[in-house]
Amino acid sequence: MIGGLMTEKITILHTNDLHSHFENWPRIRRYILETRNKLLLEKNSSVITVDLGDAVDRVHPLTEVTNGQANVELLNQIHYDAVTIGNNEGLTNTHEQLNQLYNDANFDVILGNILDMKTKLMPKWSQPAKIITTPKKTRILILGLTAPYLLTYPILGWRPIEPEKILPKLLKRYAGQYDIVVLLSHLGLPEDQLLARKFPELNVIIGSHTHHLLVHGQRVNTSLLAAAEKWGHYIGQITLTVDHSHQITDSDAMVVKTSTLPELPEDQEEIEGYEETGEKLLARNKLARIKEPMTTSLTGNSRLVNEGLHAIMEKANTSAGILSSGLFLRDLPKGIVDRNALHQMLPHAMHVMRVTLGGYDLWRLIKEMEKNRNFLIKFPQKGMGFRGKVFGELHYSGLRYDSDTGRLFYREELVSPIKKYQIAMPDHYLFIPFFPTLEIVGHNEILYDENLRDVFGDYMAKHYPING
Numbered sequence: 001m002i003g004g005l006m007t008e009k010i011t012i013l014h015t016n017d018l019h020s021h022f023e024n025w026p027r028i029r030r031y032i033l034e035t036r037n038k039l040l041l042e043k044n045s046s047v048i049t050v051d052l053g054d055a056v057d058r059v060h061p062l063t064e065v066t067n068g069q070a071n072v073e074l075l076n077q078i079h080y081d082a083v084t085i086g087n088n089e090g091l092t093n094t095h096e097q098l099n100q101l102y103n104d105a106n107f108d109v110i111l112g113n114i115l116d117m118k119t120k121l122m123p124k125w126s127q128p129a130k131i132i133t134t135p136k137k138t139r140i141l142i143l144g145l146t147a148p149y150l151l152t153y154p155i156l157g158w159r160p161i162e163p164e165k166i167l168p169k170l171l172k173r174y175a176g177q178y179d180i181v182v183l184l185s186h187l188g189l190p191e192d193q194l195l196a197r198k199f200p201e202l203n204v205i206i207g208s209h210t211h212h213l214l215v216h217g218q219r220v221n222t223s224l225l226a227a228a229e230k231w232g233h234y235i236g237q238i239t240l241t242v243d244h245s246h247q248i249t250d251s252d253a254m255v256v257k258t259s260t261l262p263e264l265p266e267d268q269e270e271i272e273g274y275e276e277t278g279e280k281l282l283a284r285n286k287l288a289r290i291k292e293p294m295t296t297s298l299t300g301n302s303r304l305v306n307e308g309l310h311a312i313m314e315k316a317n318t319s320a321g322i323l324s325s326g327l328f329l330r331d332l333p334k335g336i337v338d339r340n341a342l343h344q345m346l347p348h349a350m351h352v353m354r355v356t357l358g359g360y361d362l363w364r365l366i367k368e369m370e371k372n373r374n375f376l377i378k379f380p381q382k383g384m385g386f387r388g389k390v391f392g393e394l395h396y397s398g399l400r401y402d403s404d405t406g407r408l409f410y411r412e413e414l415v416s417p418i419k420k421y422q423i424a425m426p427d428h429y430l431f432i433p434f435f436p437t438l439e440i441v442g443h444n445e446i447l448y449d450e451n452l453r454d455v456f457g458d459y460m461a462k463h464y465p466i467n468g
Contacts, residue, residue: 007249019059048132054089085111111128115158144186148162163195185208192220200222286466291334315458348426351450359415372435
């Protein structure tokens with residue numbers, strides 16, 4: 001009570017960047033459902049539940065085999081009020097898969113900055129905003145924005161819009177219809193801080209994407225920023241105290257560490273069930289038959305890297321290729337190769353890229369690779385499509401660098417500074433900071449129709465047929 005007037009308590013429970021880490025899901029689900037029920041029994045109390053995207057990650061076999069629809073079924077168990085998408089939903093699904101991903105969702109997808117390039121409209125599965133009115137008539141405008149990958153979204157037929165461009169339009173469109181604004185941001189902490197300084201109307205910005213943890217939130221300008229790290233390690237909880245004129249008088253943010261929550265005996269069975277179901281369904285899809293095992297090795301010769309080089313060169317129609325050994329997480333035993341074995345070996349969210357460079361720039365790229373070669377072998381690589389442990393050793397096919405003379409050969413011909421050359425490699429190399437030549441001068445065509453795993457699978461099916 002303030003001055004004899006009733007105040008209202010609004011709690012926002014939030015999750016983000018689960019990345020298909022289902023091992024935390026039973027405890028998260030139980031905590032959110034129990035906490036929501038408890039809070040709703042309190043007087044003048046309301047609860048909003050939201051997810052910030054990257055709930056989906058094809059590293060998990062069940063996500064891979066269902067194209068993320070199993071993840072949506074799990075989110076349905078909580079009946080979120082609103083979710084937005086992350087780059088994993090947006091960029092590891094084809095246009096058609098993303099259009100179907102939320103068919104059976106029992107929650108609203110809020111996304112204000114992606115358009116369908118064909119229709120020039122927002123996708124049919126999302127809405128630009130949602131207004132939630134509490135029992136005490138406080139109107140909360142929920143906005144959702146995702147990281148606008150300007151390079152890759154258009155390849156899939158989506159046009160991303162930068163947050164600073166769309167936010168003023170959204171705030172103007174809903175002017176007079178809200179008391180409080182909550183932004184579901186899959187943009188990353190630096191962008192959240194920037195938006196808080198630029199748009200004082202944003203009362204709460206719930207963040208994700210950069211996997212940052214704000215244990216007690218962060219105040220920037222008039223905004224409260226909140227974030228709960230990654231993989232379901234934490235559940236976020238924001239409490240807003242609102243007066244009779246629907247203005248926030250107090251706000252705070254906290255997180256609950258999932259590992260401290262009680263575990264039930266059946267949790268483990270549920271978690272293992274997701275893994276086993278995914279693996280079984282993937283294993284039904286037989287691709288190839290090999291007479292000898294294909295082994296991988298972090299350093300030195302690797303049969304899998306050699307096959308992988310041939311696969312990406314065939315896909316990109318080039319005479320040279322570059323791959324790193326850290327991509328191959330396990331060997332392929334002799335016999336039948338199925339989609340499960342392929343997924344376990346190459347769980348990455350990356351694609352083949354055809355790079356065209358002039359001779360001098362190709363020489364410069366190889367110099368960058370040679371300079372970083374030893375450093376990268378055991379470098380613990382994270383993100384940017386990579387789902388392994390370490391980067392590994394760089395291998396070339398169709399390229400030979402003579403370290404004594406500093407000369408580079410393409411198909412055993414000395415590289416000419418005035419000629420153009422094409423090389424196949426993973427698009428991952430464009431997004432990590434070690435090979436700047438690619439971004440500065442490379443003509444980079446990302447072959448987005450298939451991921452690296454499926455390119456390798458097609459190659460295996462063609463060269464090592466089941467009936468061969």
